[in-house]
């Protein structure tokens with residue numbers, strides 16, 4: 600199986616899983632790059648996987664189905680008209696080349712799901728490289744629990760998130776922990792990739808605990824900075840997480 604990033608909009612990636620002459624796409628917000636790739640490579644579409652209802656993740660479904668009928672898997676707890684196979688936590692989604700386990704990861708949106716088939720994780724707008732999604736519908740406690748759940752997957756997990764936000768996330772990480780050398784090193788690595796116009800994703804999960812501030816809410820430096828920003832003392836990692844997320848929104 601080959602996994603291809605199809606850039607879309609300003610900074611989205613539509614992931615295309617190529618297996619033989621078939622393709623599965625994840626979060627096709629725009630049909631055009633997918634249709635072009637399928638035509639150029641002579642592939643048929645076997646399935647569409649959707650993580651959540653935002654238009655930059657679902658906007659291309661109708662146009663794709665018009666010429667490539669395929670089942671559309673997506674979160675049962677969100678209202679997405681094009682979904683034909685609603686799925687939720689613990690269910691298995693089988694596509695050519697992989698059997699994905701569905702993981703509920705609410706927080707960015709209320710019904711957000713992720714798809715995991717070792718070592719691949721497609722997690723939409725939940726966990727980003729060195730960051731996490733905004734909280735639009737859920738609560739900080741929900742997103743915190745979702746991130747911790749994803750962070751508990753095996754260290755060799757390859758995380759395919761849907762945005763190229765890494766450098767701006769790392770700028771925030773450096774503001775939270777100016778003395779964290781893992782952050783400094785990661786910035787250098789990712790700047791080199793971007794200078795070559797290469798994606799910084801996927802990324803391997805086991806490095807994330809070292810440079811993603813949202814997974815470092817128990818670190819003394821992180822707690823201290825979050826408290827300084829919040830202007831009060833914070834009670835436990837969930838409150839630190841909420842304060843960090845709040846700070847990042849206006850960073």
Ligand SMILES: [Zn+2]
Nearest residue numbers: 651653707724
């Ligand atoms: Zn989103």
